[in-house]
Amino acid sequence: MIAHSLYKEASIQNRYITHDMLQKCFAELPASSIEEIGQSVLKVPIHSFILGHGSKHILMWSQMHGNESTTTKAVWDMANFLRSNDPLAKAILENCTLMVVPMLNPDGAKAYTRVNANAVDLNRDAKQLTQPESVALRKLFEDFKPDYCFNLHGQRTLFSAGQVEKPATVSFLSPSSNAARDITPTRVKAMKLIAAMNAMLQKLIPGQVGRYDDGFNDNCVGDSFQMLGVPTVLFEAGHYPNDYEREQTRKYIFLALIEALKTASTDSLGQFSTGDYFNIPANGKLFYDILVKNPQVLNPALSGGSAIGIRFKEILENDIIRFKPEIIDVGNLNGFFGHQTFKCADSMDFEAVKSNRELYELLLQAEE
Known part of the structure; x- marks a missing residue:
């Protein structure tokens, strides 16, 4: 197994990553490998870089x-791994040419929002192409003519890997290319690539890989590229226990990327089947960040043995992401799980809640 720690880029950490923070990373690359593919709404350059010289073109x-x-x-x-002397890295670059856009939405990154500066979700703009960032990606797609596309995203902590108490640390999808969700040859290639990554990840995070919903939407970029005949894989970086900065998840996405590149570069898709893909459990939505049981012990207004489900709202403050608890559900939450669970009838849990001032005050204000 590749030692991720040897290649972890030390200049970028935690959840808040902006265009300015990436400049040290770009400075380590040959200038000839970097291209400005367009500009954001606020005129921030959008850069890509290229690695390798092989016949298989992979756009991410x-x-x-x-x-x-x-x-x-x-x-x-x-990128750090692929620029190393590792034999696998050299083999990948001999067989593949990678085109990488590490930050398509620099305005949204700066504001720490999903949308761009025009409040448009770029992943719902594949059809109309109303935004400059969407136009830049489509032109790059048309010019580069990829054999595979990797659409790299992150998902919330609510997702479970199936209907069990396992977080979806990584999720994948081979997007649909029509409303019937037909299993086209293009989808099959993406499914087999996902199966390869899942086989590797199950050795590291067993039961923590999920399969994202494949409802069709031709305004989504992945669905759109799949419609155009290019196998496209959606990556969703999710939650690993006690890893709200997503540094552990980062490792598993890194390893998944390398596994996908290895599989694509060696034409090893034949080792896997669509059945392997569909054996990955569909994502559930069973997790709260905090689940509080027996809250009436703290707050008599919450009678009847209710439970409280709390999720964190991510707030940007002084270039740091703060996780603010918010009550989402109050009631019978049987069948749901917490990344952290407090049973207030237990004296230790009771004291733990009281010691968390923000959480304690939130619970005192709650109503049935």
Whole structure:
């Protein structure tokens, strides 16, 4: 197994990653490999870089949604590995040419929002192409003529890997290319590539890989590129226990990227089947960040043995992401799980809640 720590890009950490923060990373690359493919709404340059000289063309882009930064970190870790003397890295670059856009939405990244500066979700603009960032990606797609596309995203902590108490640390999707969700040859290639990554990840995070919903939307970039006959894989970087900065998840996305490149570069898709893909459990939505049981012990207004489900709202403050708890559900939450669970009837849990001032005050104000 590749030692991720050897290639982890130290200049970018945690959740808040901006265009300015990437300049040190770009400075490590040959200037000839970097291209400005367009500009954002606020006229921030959007850069790509190219690695390798092989016949298989692989296009990948990250931070289409500005607040989904985990895959951006993993992309630079991948670049560090591929520029090393590792035999696998050399083999990949001999067989593949990679075109990488590490930050498609720099305005959204700066503001830590999903949308761009015009409040448009770029992943719902594949058809109309109303935004400069969308136009830049489509032109790059048409000029580069990829054999595979990797659409790199992040997903919320609510997702489970199936209907079990396992977080979806990584999720994948081979997008549909029509409303009937037909299993086209293009989708099959993407499915087999996902199956290869899943086989590797199951050795590291067993039961923590999910399959994203394949409802068709031709305004989504992945669906659109799949419609155009290019196998496209959606990567979703999710939650690993106690890893809200997504540094552990970063490692698993890095390893998944390398596994996908290895599989594509060696024409190893035949080792996997669509059945392997569909054996990956469909994502559930079973997790709260905090699940509080028996809250009436703290707040008598919450009678009847209710439970409280709390999720964190991510707030940008002084270039740091703060996780603010917000009550989402109150009631019978049987069948749901918490990344952290407090049973207030337990004295230790009771004291733990009281010691968390923000959480304690939130619960005192809650109503049935």
